[in-house]
Every structure is written in structure tokens, then in C-alpha cells.
Amino acid sequence: MQKKLITCDCLVIGAGPAGLSAAIAAAESNLSVIIAEYLPSPGRKLLISGSGKCNITNRLLPEEFAQRFLSNFRFVRPAIFDFPPEDLRNSFDRLGVPLVAPDGFHFFPKSMCAKDVLNALLDRCQTLKVKIIPNCAIDSLQLHNGAICGASTSTQSFESSRVILACGGMSYPALGGRGSGYKLSQQANHTIVLPVPALVGLKSAEAWATKLPGVILADSTVKFFDCYSGRGELIFTHSGVSGPAILDISGQVTTVR
Ligand SMILES: Cc1cc2nc3c(=O)[nH]c(=O)nc-3n(C[C@H](O)[C@H](O)[C@H](O)COP(=O)(O)OP(=O)(O)OC[C@H]3O[C@@H](n4cnc5c(N)ncnc54)[C@H](O)[C@@H]3O)c2cc1C
Structure with a gap:
């Protein structure tokens, strides 16, 4: 045909x-x-995305934002400098979607x-x-x-x-x-x-870690064999650990063989 x-x-x-x-x-x-x-x-x-609220962007300046991508810094830097978070916020304003940052950092549509x-x-x-x-x-x-x-x-x-x-x-x-x-x-x-997976929770081989599902440790620092460290909330799950401190480093951890 x-x-x-x-x-x-x-x-x-x-x-x-x-x-x-x-x-x-x-x-x-x-x-x-x-x-x-x-x-x-x-x-x-x-x-x-963002549990249906869509976290569109953040308040970081381009250089700081690019740094957050760790080993992918060089790859993302030109794109972030060409279209920084401030320009993205302005473009959504022009599209008729005003943004708000309830925590002063993460921007969502005002309607959430x-x-x-x-x-x-x-x-x-x-x-x-x-x-x-x-x-x-x-x-x-x-x-x-x-x-x-x-x-x-x-x-x-x-x-x-x-x-x-x-x-x-x-x-x-x-x-x-x-x-x-x-x-x-x-x-x-x-x-x-x-x-490789990124922005994911991590499974733990340690049995004790899986016996605390729901336990949250605020403002924690997580270190992975002195290679990578993440900071923020740490949440224990049925299979291991999650939360912002883990999500931030998961992309690096999953590349380690
Ligand atoms: C649970 C969850 C929460 C998230 N929360 C946030 C958040 O708050 N803020 C944020 O910035 N990001 C968030 N993300 C990430 C965000 O959703 C993605 O980064 C974003 O959707 C990527 O956009 P994209 O257009 O590159 O790809 P996608 O959104 O995946 O779109 C790709 C499209 O291409 C289509 N497609 C694929 N292959 C073909 C093909 N061969 N032919 C035709 N069509 C094809 C797919 O059907 C799809 O519609 C979240 C992701 C998840 C899973």
C-alpha cells in the first residue's frame, strides 16, 4: 500500500x-x-508533572542552574544560557499563565x-x-x-x-x-x-532501611561512597530511600557499575 x-x-x-x-x-x-x-x-x-501542579522552573541564575546538572554541566549550559529561567517565566506570562513561587524558589502556574x-x-x-x-x-x-x-x-x-x-x-x-x-x-x-534512570528513589540492600517506610528526616545530607552527596529531605520507603536528597544524586548513582 x-x-x-x-x-x-x-x-x-x-x-x-x-x-x-x-x-x-x-x-x-x-x-x-x-x-x-x-x-x-x-x-x-x-x-x-509536579503532582498535577507542574513545577515549571526555579529562581536560579543560569550559571547556578547549570551547576546543578553536575557531570552534564557542559551539555546543558549553552541551552540554559540561551533560555534562562527568567526568560521562561516571562514567556509563560506572555502565554497568559502567570507563575508563583509559594516557597520563593519553585515556580508553578498560579492556578496550580x-x-x-x-x-x-x-x-x-x-x-x-x-x-x-x-x-x-x-x-x-x-x-x-x-x-x-x-x-x-x-x-x-x-x-x-x-x-x-x-x-x-x-x-x-x-x-x-x-x-x-x-x-x-x-x-x-x-x-x-x-x-540510566534518574530522579528516582533508590533500593537498599540493607534490610533495616526497608523497615522504616514513611519515616522522614528533614534537611539531611546523604553521601554515596564519598563520590556524590545530596541534601534535603530523606524519606524511607518499602524498598529503600527517596526524597529530594536522594532524587538529586540518583542520576549519578545509577551510572556507577
Ligand atoms: C511523575 C512525574 C513528575 C514530574 N514532575 C515534573 C515537574 O514538576 N517539573 C518538571 O520540570 N518536570 C517534571 N517531570 C519531568 C517532565 O515531565 C519531563 O521532563 C517532560 O515531560 C519531558 O518533556 P519532553 O517533551 O522532552 O518529553 P515527553 O513529555 O515524554 O513527551 C514526548 C512525547 O513524544 C511522544 N513520542 C515518543 N516517541 C514518539 C514517536 N516515535 N513518534 C511520535 N511521538 C512520539 C510521546 O508519546 C510523548 O508525548 C516529571 C515527570 C514525572 C514522570
């Missing part, structure tokens, strides 16, 4: 916050933009409702005539002489000289985390660094 051919100036793969933001930026540059989304509706993970964040991004897409195609799983990229010129699903073929991969990571498959972005990147000859 012949695939249906669709053309556009810019194809975005994935309608999470990254894909929607990229689509808006491209459409604001007068490009015709299509977003292909695997799930029946966009922004599913965004809707559950992640749906308002998603709706603002979708409204902007609609204004800019960005077309979102749901239930559209891109399974391959098309390359011509080493340059990406499109992508396709089992039934559709997209022709576009600009393709933005915004497929998210591997967590929460029900919300779109399928890891397909890694496979598509490999088709374009990118090298994939083995993905």
Missing part, C-alpha cells in the same frame, strides 16, 4: 513540552509545522494546574496553525546523502527538510516514554549513551 505523503517546513516528533515549545518557536519563524504524536493526545506527561500550562502551549500552537497529528508513531527517519529529509509511520510519509526529535526519555511508557527517540537518533548515526 502506498503511504500518504504529507509535506511541511518542519516536522516535530513528539508533542510533549519540548516538542510543543520547539513547534511554537519554528512556527514563530514563519515555518509550516506539523507535530507527530504517538499517543491519542498531546502532553500526557506534562499533565501529571498543569492543564493550564498544556492548554496555553496548545492555544499558541493553534494560533500559529501548528498541526498536531495524534496516534502517529514515527518509526523511521528518511535520509538523503546523510541529511534528514523526512520521517514515516507505517501508513504516512512526511517530507520535511527540518526534523526535530522531541520523543522524551524512557520513563512512564503509558505516558509516551518509549525510548524510540534513541532508535531514531541511531538511524541518523548518533551515538547513544546508555540511558
